[in-house]
Amino acid sequence: MILYIDTTDFNKVTFALSADGKLIKRSYKIDPHRSHETLQKLEEFIKSRKLKVESIKEIICNKGPGSFTGTRVGVTHALALGFALDVSVKFESAENFNLLSAGKQKL
Numbered sequence: 001m002i003l004y005i006d007t008t009d010f011n012k013v014t015f016a017l018s019a020d021g022k023l024i025k026r027s028y029k030i031d032p033h034r035s036h037e038t039l040q041k042l043e044e045f046i047k048s049r050k051l052k053v054e055s056i057k058e059i060i061c062n063k064g065p066g067s068f069t070g071t072r073v074g075v076t077h078a079l080a081l082g083f084a085l086d087v088s089v090k091f092e093s094a095e096n097f098n099l100l101s102a103g104k105q106k107l
Contacts, residue, residue: 001019001051001055001056001057002057003017003056003058003059004016004060004062004097005042005077005078006097007062007066007070007071007074008062008064008065008066008067008071009066009070010032010070011030012027012029012030013030013038013041013042014027014028015028015041015042017046017051017056019055028041028045035069035070038073038074054085056085057087058089058090059078059081059082059085059087059090060089060090060091060092060097061077061089061090061097062074062093063075063091063094063097064094065094066094075091078091
């Protein structure tokens with residue numbers, strides 16, 4: 001399963017999961033001054049699909065352009081999760097990220 005993380009928007013975070021040709025995507029409104037809630041939203045997203053974090057095999061993060069602080073939060077979370085799960089982390093430009101997370105482009 002591939003996890004997509006997009007925190008480049010100042011007021012929202014978007015997560016997507018893809019596996020077996022299926023894509024699940026969800027955006028959450030967040031207070032930009034409470035970036036620590038991003039991981040809580042990710043946990044909520046994964047649990048709502050009855051999935052386990054351990055099933056993530058790769059992480060792709062939107063590297064921007066976008067909000068500097070928001071992008072930094074996403075990159076930091078992606079790297080930390082990649083390290084904790086021992087999976088590869090890739091960074092894509094906004095255009096490529098949007099195509100990938102929409103399932104319209106293959107890696």
